[in-house]
Amino acid sequence: MYWFLMCLLGAYVLVMAVLNLFYRFRIPHSSPRTGGPLVSILVPARNEEANIAACLDSLFTQTYRNYEIIVLDDNSTDRTMEILKNYKAKHPGLRILSGGRKPEEWKGKTYAVHQLAEAAAGDFLYMTDADTIHKPEAVAWAVDRMIERKLDAFSAMPVQKTRTFFEKLIVPIVYLPMFMLPYSLLNSKKNRRLSFAIGQLFVFKKEAYKEMGGFEAVKGRITEDQAVSRLLKKNGFNYQFLDTRGLVECRMYGSLKECFNGFAKNFHEMVAYIPFLITILILIMLALVVVPVILLGGSIGTSGTTLTALSHALPGMLPGSTLLLVLPMAAFFTGWAVNLFFYRLSWYMPLLYPLFFTTFAVMLLSSIFNVATGRNPVWKSRVLSPSSAAFPAAAGPAQSASATRTY
Numbered sequence: 001m002y003w004f005l006m007c008l009l010g011a012y013v014l015v016m017a018v019l020n021l022f023y024r025f026r027i028p029h030s031s032p033r034t035g036g037p038l039v040s041i042l043v044p045a046r047n048e049e050a051n052i053a054a055c056l057d058s059l060f061t062q063t064y065r066n067y068e069i070i071v072l073d074d075n076s077t078d079r080t081m082e083i084l085k086n087y088k089a090k091h092p093g094l095r096i097l098s099g100g101r102k103p104e105e106w107k108g109k110t111y112a113v114h115q116l117a118e119a120a121a122g123d124f125l126y127m128t129d130a131d132t133i134h135k136p137e138a139v140a141w142a143v144d145r146m147i148e149r150k151l152d153a154f155s156a157m158p159v160q161k162t163r164t165f166f167e168k169l170i171v172p173i174v175y176l177p178m179f180m181l182p183y184s185l186l187n188s189k190k191n192r193r194l195s196f197a198i199g200q201l202f203v204f205k206k207e208a209y210k211e212m213g214g215f216e217a218v219k220g221r222i223t224e225d226q227a228v229s230r231l232l233k234k235n236g237f238n239y240q241f242l243d244t245r246g247l248v249e250c251r252m253y254g255s256l257k258e259c260f261n262g263f264a265k266n267f268h269e270m271v272a273y274i275p276f277l278i279t280i281l282i283l284i285m286l287a288l289v290v291v292p293v294i295l296l297g298g299s300i301g302t303s304g305t306t307l308t309a310l311s312h313a314l315p316g317m318l319p320g321s322t323l324l325l326v327l328p329m330a331a332f333f334t335g336w337a338v339n340l341f342f343y344r345l346s347w348y349m350p351l352l353y354p355l356f357f358t359t360f361a362v363m364l365l366s367s368i369f370n371v372a373t374g375r376n377p378v379w380k381s382r383v384l385s386p387s388s389a390a391f392p393a394a395a396g397p398a399q400s401a402s403a404t405r406t407y
Helices: 002-025 052-059 080-090 110-119 138-148 165-180 206-211 214-218 224-234 256-273 275-301 305-313 322-342 349-372
Strands: 039-045 067-073 095-098 124-128 132-134 153-157 201-205 239-243 248-250
Touching: 002 165, 002 275, 002 322, 039 052, 039 110, 039 138, 052 067, 052 080, 052 132, 067 080, 067 110, 080 095, 095 110, 110 124, 110 214, 124 138, 124 206, 138 153, 138 201, 153 165, 153 224, 165 256, 165 322, 165 349, 201 206, 214 224, 224 239, 256 275, 256 349, 275 322, 275 349, 322 349
Parallel strands: 039 067, 039 124, 067 095, 153 239
Antiparallel strands: 124 201, 132 248, 153 201
């Protein structure tokens, strides 16, 4: 039974990798468009002195011409505002907003994005983070996807830039949904319960954004991007999750501490509401991904003695042949490697997948401990706590939304 589950997981992961690879390659990676609807590029920035300059440099070189850039300084305590004012002197068209004091009921960056959207004049809202870099055709590409697919909104996965070893080890956590679920299922109009998003790039048709209630509808959520995507799909908006095909890059975190704190923030809300399912996930990961590597190592190190002993101790769970243990592991490894290579990670990182999944499990366990002991995550000097509602309701500002909209 154990070996069968390993085979099932390995085959599933490999199939998902191939299906999603073909799906990504069908998404165009460039756009000749230079004009069209007005696009409001919205950038919330809190303590981003190390990143905001590079982000703005990339946004001011877009081939698409009909756009405005609005940056909101979200009560930064570093040189972010000073840098923005310097850019304003060079680019008079840049609009700078000073963020208001965040009301207690608003979590994360929801209030900053809400203020930006209120100030936007564009037909499309191109929301992005201050630690992103945008290739010259990125905005044109986004407009093409909105019009071509008749979308109300979409989010897309940037390439995650990593430099240090721990970044390379931990940041691929963001790729796990595409590792386990097909894009076609995430983007199915019939399936309104399953969705995914990443706040590094979120594009809305402005009228759809207002109709669904904007970020005010999810103001109590820490993982506001997931909450918005779920709200959009539940209420019948034409929403999809795509891949930027390398047109947008992001360096999420710059150190081991930032990696742990950043993902702790993202895990906290999920763990708070579904701790039992998260515990099951941890056990499955360890049993079917990490333990087989340990068994294989023991088998090789003792000429099969360890594996044979375990086979006798757990009859029906493990095959006696090391080769049969290797086959599902090879399938799993290949699927994982395909995903990481597509996102340009270092060649050796797929080999460290047992360490990656062990680290992932430890981070989830840490989040479970923090939730159980009442410790809320801290991000950018703000203490965050999950809202009292696990998911946004299907009814609400967007309840009259139709399943399909046209331009």
